Amino acid sequence: MKYLLLVLFVLSLLLPSFAEEWHYVVKWMGIKVARMKVKIEEGSPLVQMKANLRTVGIFNIIHRVNDTLESTWDRERKELIYFREEINERNYHYKEEAFFKEGKAYKGDTVISIPPCTPDPLALFYSLRSLNTEKKELEYTLYSHGEIKKLTLVIAEEKRLNIYGDYFDTIKIIPHLDFEKLEGSARKIKKLELWLVGEKRIPILMEAKSTFGRVTLLLENRKQFIQGSNQNDYEK
Numbered sequence: 001m002k003y004l005l006l007v008l009f010v011l012s013l014l015l016p017s018f019a020e021e022w023h024y025v026v027k028w029m030g031i032k033v034a035r036m037k038v039k040i041e042e043g044s045p046l047v048q049m050k051a052n053l054r055t056v057g058i059f060n061i062i063h064r065v066n067d068t069l070e071s072t073w074d075r076e077r078k079e080l081i082y083f084r085e086e087i088n089e090r091n092y093h094y095k096e097e098a099f100f101k102e103g104k105a106y107k108g109d110t111v112i113s114i115p116p117c118t119p120d121p122l123a124l125f126y127s128l129r130s131l132n133t134e135k136k137e138l139e140y141t142l143y144s145h146g147e148i149k150k151l152t153l154v155i156a157e158e159k160r161l162n163i164y165g166d167y168f169d170t171i172k173i174i175p176h177l178d179f180e181k182l183e184g185s186a187r188k189i190k191k192l193e194l195w196l197v198g199e200k201r202i203p204i205l206m207e208a209k210s211t212f213g214r215v216t217l218l219l220e221n222r223k224q225f226i227q228g229s230n231q232n233d234y235e236k
Contacts, residue, residue, distance in 0.1 A: 019039065019040065019041045019042075020039075020040050020042075021037065021038065021039050021040075021221070022036075022037070022038040022039075022040075022202060022203075022219055022221070023035070023036075023037055023219070023220045023221050024036040024037070024038075024206075024217040024218060024219055024220065025217070025218050025220055026053070026215065026216070026217050027215070027216050027218070028212075028213055028214070028215050029213045029214060032056065032057070033055055033056065033057075033059045034053060034054060034055045034056055034059065034065060035053075035054060035056055036051065036052065036053045036054075036217060037051065037052050038050070038051045038122075038125070039051075040126065042075075045074050045075055045076035045077070046072055046073070046074055046075075046081060047072070047073045047074075047075050047123075047126055048070075048071075048072055049069075049070065049071045049072075049073065049122040049123065049125075049126060050068070050069070050070045050071075050122075051067075051068070051069045051122055052066075052067065052068050052069075053065060053066075053067040053068075054066050054067075063089075063090055064088070064089075064090060065088070065089045065090075065185070066088045066089075067085075067086070067087045067088065067089065068084075068085070068086045069083075069084070069085050069086075069120070069121065069122050070082070070083070070084040070085075070122075071083050071084075071120050071122040071123050073119065073120075073122075073123040073126060073127075075126070078116075078117045078119075078127075079100065079114075079116070079117070079118075080100040080105070080114070080118065080119065080120060080123060080143060081099075081100055082098070082099055082100065083096070083097070083098045083100070083105075083120045083143065084096065084097045084098075085097075085145070089185055094145070096145065096146060098143075098146070100114060103115075103116070105143065105146075107146055110146070112146065112147075112148070114143060114148065115141045115148065117141075118140075118141045118142065118143050118148065119140070119142065119143070120142070120143045120144065121142065121144060124140065124142060124151075125203065128173075128196060128201045128203075129199075129200050129201050131153075131155075131171075131173075131196075131201055133155055133171060135155065136154065136155055137152055137153065137154050137155070138152070138153045138155075139151075139152055140152070140153065142177070149177065149178070150177075150178075151175060151176070151177045152175070152176040152177075153173050153174070153175055153176075154173065154174040154175075154176060155171065155172075155173055156172040156173060156174050156193075157171075157172050158170070158171055158172070159171075159172055159195070161195060161204070161205065163204075163205070163218070163222070166222075166223065168195075168197045168204060168222065169197070170195040170196055170197050170204060170205075171195070171196045171201065172193060172194070172195050172196075173193075173194050173195075173196065174191070174192070174193050174194075175192050175194070177192075185210075188210045188211045188212060189208050189209070189210045190209050190210055190211065191208070191209040192206065192207070192208050192209075193206070193207045193208075194206050194207075197219075197222065202219065202222075203217075203219065204218070204219045204222050205217070205218055205219070
């Protein structure tokens with residue numbers, strides 16, 4: 001089973017694809033502490049995704065973080081194919097690799113049943129492109145840390161954001177999740193809010209309220225994801 005999935009994974013790399021990258025600056029209480037990079041390669045039908053979060057400067061010494069997630073998502077069948085996670089946060093370390101087939105996740109000797117249309121965190125971000133904004137609440141099951149978790153996305157409002165003099169029409173969403181059941185720094189989150197921009201609904205801004213203060217992630221290359229609009233509409 002594992003080798004068959006690896007063959008499918010390699011074949012997907014040979015198919016035509018489109019790659020995009022998101023680059024975020026991460027600030028804690030207004031202080032720059034980390035950077036996050038997300039890369040998405042859209043094939044047919046598989047989508048390859050990889051994200052890395054890494055502390056910078058003095059924070060790489062006093063509270064080092066180096067987290068990596070990889071995911072392969074079948075966008076036609078809306079199902080996971082592959083997921084890998086490696087978390088290194090000061091005194092906390094976690095590694096996982098899982099393969100998916102016919103509604104089951106194979107993680108070493110462990111087999112877990114997966115509900116239909118269950119994404120991992122990265123695939124969930126990608127799935128926001130088909131977000132049904134006519135509904136105020138959307139229910140999801142989420143694969144994370146070898147478990148299935150329930151997630152509700154609340155579509156709060158449409159809002160024009162002013163970011164350093166540029167205006168962006170956004171959709172604000174609020175995920176409701178039992179963060180205390182997550183691992184690492186994520187379990188200290190009390191509330192998370194996201195603002196999506198453009199036809200692809202890229203998260204342009206993420207703000208987390210946590211037990212150790214406010215954390216924001218701002219998309220640095222945000223202007224390139226504005227589609228279907230005249231840039232002059234976003235200027236002061």
